[in-house]
Amino acid sequence: MKDISHIVSKAPKSGIRKLFDLAVGRSDVISLGIGQPDFQTPELIIQGNVDALLKNITRYAPTRGVPELLKLIESKLNKANNIQVNWKENIMLTNGGSQAITLAYASIFNPGDELIISSPNFVSYFYCGLFFGVKVIEVERQEDFSPNIEQIKKSITDKTKAILISSPNNPTGHALKLKELQEIIDIVIENDLYLISDEVYENYIFEGLKHTSAASLNGMNERTITVNAMSKLFSATGFRLGYVVASKKIVDLMEKYHQYTVAGTNHAAQYGFIEALKMDLEFFNKIWESFNTRRLFVYNRLREIGFDVVKPLGAFYIMPSTKKFNINGTIFSQNIMKEYAVAIVPGSIFGSFSDDMIRISYATELRKLEEAMDRIEKFVKNL
Numbered sequence: 034m035k036d037i038s039h040i041v042s043k044a045p046k047s048g049i050r051k052l053f054d055l056a057v058g059r060s061d062v063i064s065l066g067i068g069q070p071d072f073q074t075p076e077l078i079i080q081g082n083v084d085a086l087l088k089n090i091t092r093y094a095p096t097r098g099v100p101e102l103l104k105l106i107e108s109k110l111n112k113a114n115n116i117q118v119n120w121k122e123n124i125m126l127t128n129g130g131s132q133a134i135t136l137a138y139a140s141i142f143n144p145g146d147e148l149i150i151s152s153p154n155f156v157s158y159f160y161c162g163l164f165f166g167v168k169v170i171e172v173e174r175q176e177d178f179s180p181n182i183e184q185i186k187k188s189i190t191d192k193t194k195a196i197l198i199s200s201p202n203n204p205t206g207h208a209l210k211l212k213e214l215q216e217i218i219d220i221v222i223e224n225d226l227y228l229i230s231d232e233v234y235e236n237y238i239f240e241g242l243k244h245t246s247a248a249s250l251n252g253m254n255e256r257t258i259t260v261n262a263m264s265k266l267f268s269a270t271g272f273r274l275g276y277v278v279a280s281k282k283i284v285d286l287m288e289k290y291h292q293y294t295v296a297g298t299n300h301a302a303q304y305g306f307i308e309a310l311k312m313d314l315e316f317f318n319k320i321w322e323s324f325n326t327r328r329l330f331v332y333n334r335l336r337e338i339g340f341d342v343v344k345p346l347g348a349f350y351i352m353p354s355t356k357k358f359n360i361n362g363t364i365f366s367q368n369i370m371k372e373y374a375v376a377i378v379p380g381s382i383f384g385s386f387s388d389d390m391i392r393i394s395y396a397t398e399l400r401k402l403e404e405a406m407d408r409i410e411k412f413v414k415n416l
């Protein structure tokens with residue numbers, strides 16, 4: 034048979050999926066690998082989806098999304114993010130934040146263009162680059178995981194089309210301070226670039242920091258493509274709904290790509306998202322508290338065990354170094370799974386500078402986190 038796609042073949046099987054393969058058939062595994070919150074999707078959201086199905090909303094949805102939902106997103110962007118948009122022109126509903134990222138790449142890049150990202154960073158950014166022929170330029174983060182502004186400046190070439198930021202960040206837990214964001218924005222404007230801003234963890238931010246949306250800052254509304262989703266805030270990763278916000282010109286292009294590749298998003302699920310956006314955000318306060326407690330517990334415990342680790346400022350991940358124990362992240366992850374049944378993602382899947390790191394998700398109940406930390410301690414003691 035003739036060979037199949039060389040391009041897609043270059044992308045490895047998801048490192049996270051591989052980890053789960055190792056866990057198959059074992060009941061003792063504690064997963065610190067998962068990128069989804071552990072609380073129940075609020076009942077109102079589920080009901081919204083179910084009611085829509087019972088009303089036979091089972092046909093294609095409008096390509097860009099149901100108008101009522103787009104209007105609610107417009108109002109959310111206005112109030113929560115200070116981003117001024119028009120729902121008819123600037124918003125497209127997507128299949129999760131993941132497809133919002135795909136649409137961002139599809140709409141601004143030509144093969145050979147360069148995209149600058151701080152590394153380590155979320156896996157999809159690398160492989161969407163591969164699929165669209167974009168050269169992804171990784172700029173190593175500083176020790177505290179903040180962006181290396183000087184190095185970003187040095188990485189600009191005449192092929193640079195965009196910078197991508199993802200704050201609060203998966204996998205590092207870094208959240209951009211306003212000054213850091215402004216420095217990146219200055220580079221974007223000075224070099225006439227686009228900015229892709231992935232904000233799916235905007236509500237998971239700690240240490241008194243406030244999330245600022247890049248598109249709300251001076252001169253950035255037209256240049257920014259904002260990626261967001263219902264997945265993390267509403268613990269609704271399976272709804273597969275997200276949205277992308279950009280200038281009219283870009284969203285018009287996205288619509289074409291969307292039309293010919295997925296023809297829209299799940300129609301009835303959009304009514305669940307409508308209920309979600311009508312909810313008072315108060316519901317999240319208790320959840321935030323719980324994630325904050327877990328964050329501090331895991332950080333303190335890892336330090337106690339002896340890890341070099343940066344205190345996370347956002348999202349629900351922490352990324353300790355394994356260097357001190359003379360073991361790389363991949364071997365650490367494989368062996369702790371085999372010997373102590375703890376699923377931890379190796380740092381190497383998040384780019385070129387994190388072989389000696391592991392990513393721990395603390396989106397797991399405290400009792401399990403305590404047990405997992407005890408197991409990690411035993412594993413490390415025997416190294």
Ligand SMILES: Cc1ncc(COP(=O)(O)O)c(C=O)c1O
Pocket residue numbers: 068128129130131132155199202203231233262263264265270273274275
């Ligand atoms: C930084 C980041 N962006 C986007 C996504 C994709 O989100 P979704 O599940 O809505 O596709 C994830 C998922 O883990 C993520 O961590």
